[in-house]
Amino acid sequence: MSAPNMPKVAGIDSTVPAPAHTGPPLDDLPAAPGALIRDRLAGWVSDLTTLHELTERLAGTGSLDSALKELLRAGAALVGARRGLVVLEPADGLGPGTTLGLGLTHADLGHLETVPRRASSYGRLLDGPTARTEPVASPDLLRDTELDPRQREVAVRLGYGASYAVPLVAGTGTHTGAASGLASGGAASGPVSSTVSSAASSAVSGRLGAAVWLYDEPAEPVERQRHLVGLYTRYASQHLSRLLELERARIRMATIAEELxxxxxxxxxxxxxxxxxxxxxxxxxxxxxxxxxxxxxxxxxxxxxxxxxxxxxxxxxxxxxxxxxxxxxxxxxxxxxxxxxxxxxxxxxxxxxxxxxxxxxxxxxxxxxxxxxxxxxxxxxxxxxxxxxxxxxxxxxxxxxxxxxxxxxxxxxxxxxxxxxxxxxxxxxxxxxxxxxxxxxxxxxxxxxxxxxxxxxxxxxxxxxxxxxxxxxxxxxxxxxxxxxxxxxxxxxxxxxxx
Missing domain, CATH: 3.60.40.10 (PPM-type phosphatase domain)
Incomplete structure (x- = not known):
């Protein structure tokens, strides 16, 4: 004869213990190895597809301006930002140089340029022999006690609370902005890396510039986002270096023609x-x-x-x-x-x-x-x-x-x-x-x-x-x-x- 059930009363737990043979909740069960592998493969396929689509769009650009704009749009989607800017400033000093913004007016870019270069994230990537070669993340600008006062003022004026900057470096042996591997973060480092590495060698090598994305609130890209944007910017740097050489050749040709x-x-x-x-x-x-x-x-x-x-x-x-x-x-x-x-x-x-x-x-x-x-x-x-x-x-x-x-x-x-x-x-x-x-x-x-x-x-x-x-x-x-x-x-x- 089974024991009677105690009435359910709000705030009172039943005193009848659970049967010994009752198993743990399904949520506590470890996932089957096959499910983990399927999830990991799905993540790899998703990341590879995303990078393929973004690099295809970038490869379709035929000028520096259009390539830089596409770089800003794709990078913003990868790191989850809404605004950004890219500074093209080749290290060899032969130019051409330019600054373009995403979601920023000319006046906004002017305000950003008033920040001392040594304090700006792109300045730390571009200036001097000690320029950084790794991304510069500022997850909470307004709480940064070492933040330059002018940068704080501009951040408040433009309404952004965090930034993430990556260098643009051309060269087959350079892997800028990438983490140690997406395999540890749940993405496809092997297939994606081999796809990006198949790009042709750069026409112009070395540091080309830097890209900065701005967050409206304190934020920071996760490991997977860092690696994806690192792979993308490496490919983008190769593409930009070729467009840069073509633009230089066009400028030289136009100059010679004008002189004649x-x-x-x-x-x-x-x-x-x-x-x-x-x-x-x-x-x-x-x-x-x-x-x-x-x-x-x-x-x-x-x-x-x-x-x-x-x-x-x-x-x-x-x-x-x-x-x-x-x-x-x-x-x-x-x-x-x-x-x-x-x-x-x-x-x-x-x-x-x-x-x-x-x-x-x-x-x-x-x-x-x-x-x-x-x-x-x-x-x-x-x-x-x-x-x-x-x-x-x-x-x-x-x-x-x-x-x-x-x-x-x-x-x-x-x-x-x-x-x-x-x-x-x-x-x-x-x-x-x-x-x-x-x-x-x-x-x-x-x-x-x-x-x-x-x-x-x-x-x-x-x-x-x-x-x-x-x-x-x-x-x-x-x-x-x-x-x-x-x-x-x-x-x-x-x-x-x-x-």
Whole structure:
């Protein structure tokens, strides 16, 4: 006969002991080895998938700015922060350097820059021979008794209570910001590490900069988050180093191209000149020139050498220098000038072709005599007309055994501007040629009357209208930061306004 059960009364425990054979609660049972292994593998797969997605997005960036922004976004997701900044400051001192923020305005970045470098977390990673190579964690800034007073003031003003900074160091043997291993913290150190280590060697080695993420409240990333962000920043550093070298090469190429073009345009009575030049990411062979000639005349020329890179830039310099010599000798005959240039190109650059437009202008008479070789026609912009100049069709230089085409006379009215340009202006639009010409004509026709007295203002308006800048715009990079296919072309625009 079983013992009677005691009534259940609030606050009184039953005095009947539990049977001896009753087992412990299920929650206290040790997990089966298979369940632990499954949980560990699931964590590894999750971490590997996350890193793969983030590194794929980073690899799709094509410029330093876009890569740095993606680095900030991914790092913030990995460490659980909302805001951050990245400081690009290569240790070799060759630049370029920049500071970008995530969730921070320009004013916020300005406040952060007022903190002494020795006290800032990125300063401790970047400055001096004793710069740290491990992450700098500040889990509770306001309770830190050694905190710099200015840093405390900025933290209160911007409303952040903690920070976590990691160095960006390029080099296959450097593993910055990573913990001793995710295997001890529940993540996949083996597969993930091998994936990140497969990145190609850096183009620029050494310290590149530092990334800092800011927490709204006192906080600190756990071991697993530290290791994930360490693996990610190691891959990001490799990617940034390659983009950095590409950017340096682009800057060098653009500098050389600019040095080969006129440093200033001549001042000639009766005519005002202005030029605009945009170099593509690979460096092209577009040029412009304006050369004073005897009796108050001036030669105007624009042209483009086929190809890109250092070879095209060097060929452009030789072509422009030769064209100047031919302009001095026989500038009054544009056809003869281009014929001489074609012969030179065929003898010295047999593998290249070029387009060119040469004009002999007499401002006092308001007359222009021009000839073109496979080049886009000039455009006249005035109060009463906006029209393309009808020129004869001609093959580019270097494509025929003997080049020759008739010249054309222009009589621009006082106040009208003649625009000479290279076909890069049309190609960068990404439109078919007929639409590109229509866009150019519409841009020139829409020049405000107040701007038509200044050839520089006319050129700027045309460029802004034909090639709008910004994400996705044909005038530069796309939303992912990569150069648009049609924006690889150089652009030259030479404007001559007749008084």
């Amino acid at each position: 073009l006129p440093s200033r345009l001549p001042r000639i009575p009766g005519i005002q000149l202005a030029a605009r030049h945009r170099t593509g990411p690979y460096g092209g062979g577009d040029w412009y020139d304006a050369l004073p000639l005897p009796e108050g005349a001036v030669s105007l020329s624009v042209g483009s050498v086929s190809g890109s890179g250092p070879g095209a830039v060097a060929a452009m310099g030789r072509m422009r220098a030769s064209l100047r010599a031919y302009a001095v000798m026989e500038g009054e005959d544009p056809v003869a000038v281009l014929s001489d240039l074609e012969l030179l190109l065929r003898l010295t650059e047999p593998a290249r072709t070029a387009t060119a437009l040469f004009a002999y202008a007499e401002p006092a008479q308001g007359k222009i005599l021009l000839a073109g070789a496979g080049h886009a026609p000039p455009l006249i912009v005035g109060d009463r007309r906006t029209e393309f100049v009808e020129t004869s069709l001609s093959a580019p230089l270097g494509m025929l055994a003997c080049w020759e085409a008739p010249s054309v006379e222009l009589w621009p009215a006082p106040g009208e501007t003649v625009l000479l340009y290279t076909d890069g202006l049309l190609r960068r639009t990404g439109d078919p040629m007929d639409r590109a010409y229509a866009r150019l004509h519409g841009a020139a026709a829409s020049v405000p009357p107040s701007a038509r007295n200044d050839p520089g203002a006319v050129a700027d308006h045309v460029l802004r209208t034909v090639l709008p800048d910004g994400p996705g715009g044909p005038g530069g990079r796309n939303a992912e930061g990569a150069w648009n296919p049609d924006s690889a072309e150089d652009v030259v625009l030479l404007a001559a306004r007749f008084d």
